[in-house]
Amino acid sequence: MELFVLDDIEAKIDVDKLSRELRVEKGGAEFADKFGRLVEEALSTARPKAVYKPVDFDKEGDDRVVIDGITLKSRVLSVNLADVHRVFPFVGTCGRELEDWSKTKEDMLEQFWAESIMDSVLLSAMAHMGEHIVKKFSLGKTAVMTPGSLADWPIQEQKPLFTILGNIEESIGVRLKESFMMDPRQSVSGILFPTEISFESCQLCPRERCPKRRAPYDSELYEKRFQAK
Numbered sequence: 462m463e464l465f466v467l468d469d470i471e472a473k474i475d476v477d478k479l480s481r482e483l484r485v486e487k488g489g490a491e492f493a494d495k496f497g498r499l500v501e502e503a504l505s506t507a508r509p510k511a512v513y514k515p516v517d518f519d520k521e522g523d524d525r526v527v528i529d530g531i532t533l534k535s536r537v538l539s540v541n542l543a544d545v546h547r548v549f550p551f552v553g554t555c556g557r558e559l560e561d562w563s564k565t566k567e568d569m570l571e572q573f574w575a576e577s578i579m580d581s582v583l584l585s586a587m588a589h590m591g592e593h594i595v596k597k598f599s600l601g602k603t604a605v606m607t608p609g610s611l612a613d614w615p616i617q618e619q620k621p622l623f624t625i626l627g628n629i630e631e632s633i634g635v636r637l638k639e640s641f642m643m644d645p646r647q648s649v650s651g652i653l654f655p656t657e658i659s660f661e662s663c664q665l666c667p668r669e670r671c672p673k674r675r676a677p678y679d680s681e682l683y684e685k686r687f688q689a690k
């Protein structure tokens with residue numbers, strides 16, 4: 462099926478929210494100015510991008526999903542796709558331009574802020590991609606699963622996901638390293654799917670004090686919804 466490349470995404474940063482999270486105001490007006498200049502630089506440099514592919518899939522057993530002959534092994538993914546016919550594997554990135562810009566920062570505080578700025582740009586790119594898919598394919602509620610967020614779908618599963626999407630380095634400049642980390646670092650891969658039931662991987666993840674948690678941990682959810690009977 463057709464590959465969609467979104468390479469003209471507008472970089473967005475919620476400056477007030479980010480400066481609150483980073484407690485920029487604690488450093489006074491000087492820090493606020495410095496942070497403001499950094500955000501402006503980032504916004505004029507950033508070229509976030511995403512690629513996705515609408516695909517049909519087959520089920521194999523109760524813990525495998527097969528897309529274009531490539532197998533993804535995850536019980537949670539398989540259960541989440543029980544009533545779904547089409548899914549959207551994707552890779553999104555803050556973009557190499559912003560990654561290269563961040564490497565020019567020598568000041569430790571600026572390096573720290575630049576990491577958070579890149580996270581924000583990536584998040585906004587993912588929101589843009591989600592809205593684009595929902596509109597284009599007239600979807601209702603959707604959810605996302607990403608390899609590496611749960612033991613059930615480990616980070617190594619990025620390899621088959623990248624294979625499904627073809628040459629990601631050529632389309633949006635993201636390279637999957639042998640360590641299964643992505644380059645640029647602020648990139649994310651996963652599958653977006655339509656769903657009636659809200660789902661966040663965080664519901665199955667017991668990690669404490671995760672700054673990126675999007676939903677509370679539910680210690681009974683796996684047994685109730687995902688365990689093989």
Ligand code: SF4
Pocket residue numbers: 610611662663666667668671672673674675
């Ligand atoms: S709680 Fe944190 S580590 Fe766990 S799935 Fe959510 S974002 Fe990932």
